[in-house]
Amino acid sequence: MTVTATDAVVAAAETAVADQEPARLARCRGPVLHPRPTGRDQYTISEVAEHTGLSAHTLRWYERIGLMPHVDRTHTGQRRFSNRDLDWLDLVTKLRLTGMPVADMVRYAELVREGEHTFAEREELLTAHRADVRERIAELQDTLRVLDYKIDAYADARRASEGV
């Protein structure tokens, strides 16, 4: 497989998001547990597992079902993940945490592999998922109100019985 100009453009687009993300979101999180070592572009499967929190099993399974772009191999066939692979896994992990079905992520991965002419469909897919995510946030906040109410009720009951 050769790397075409189109591939490069797509890859750049794909990578840009992950690249700019840590900076934007840094304030939301504590220190990253397993910072990516700088100046390296080769990771064993267990290093990637450690870094992403996915199991090595899951990483192999992702590759089997077409959710990973082709991962480099050593001359003896062992996987060597690149920083770009890690970027991709960061995105996949985010989408997974927001409940996107694996089948949809595989579809998205296919579109990415197919090149630039799938931009429109990718945008559609992500837009649909964004609507989902927004709905789910609303549901969660809905439930949060109920939880607050009930927890308050139980706390009141506790205080009343302790205070007597």
Added chain:
Amino acid sequence: MTVTATDAVVAAAETAVADQEPARLARCRGPVLHPRPTGRDQYTISEVAEHTGLSAHTLRWYERIGLMPHVDRTHTGQRRFSNRDLDWLDLVTKLRLTGMPVADMVRYAELVREGEHTFAEREELLTAHRADVRERIAELQDTLRVLDYKIDAYADARRASEGV
């Protein structure tokens, strides 16, 4: 099974949340699709399925695994759900939508059956779940930012190619 004073108190506490909820949350939703008919306290399983969006299979299964309080039966053994059952199902549905495992909901149902002395543990259980929900909202909002960024990028690409 007799209804004790404790049961009544607990039931009132359980019901209160569901009762006050539609009013509070009405602004967030369109018209309710299947409003509960007034002046009725007897529903067949298919009516409840229609109302809650759960399947009749699922309702029977909820009862089997102890997620429903005992449901009344006709003299021939058919289920007749009460308004209180519907209130309970509303809560269960909310908790389920926010990803509470069924096992945890069953545990909560048990605590409710056991009476007032389990208030503290119920509060704990709900508080733990609330923390979960908050974390998940944060995750979703995190991903929302990434989605916005990527969708924008694709939209820009589309506009650029159309505008040339």
Added chain:
DNA sequence: CGCTTGCTTGGAGTGCACTCCAAGTCTCTA
């Protein structure tokens, strides 16, 4: 009375997303 439709049960089946296994190969450290 027969027909249709709805309800009952325990148990089996489904789909998703992993998760593990067995048997063999490779890499690293002493």
Added chain:
DNA sequence: TAGAGACTTGGAGTGCACTCCAAGCAAGCG
């Protein structure tokens, strides 16, 4: 160079939350 430990594969197994099935009972209608 020997041994520990990490890596490989296809396929089987797991856990969750339903989802359906078969066989039978019950209610309402023409």
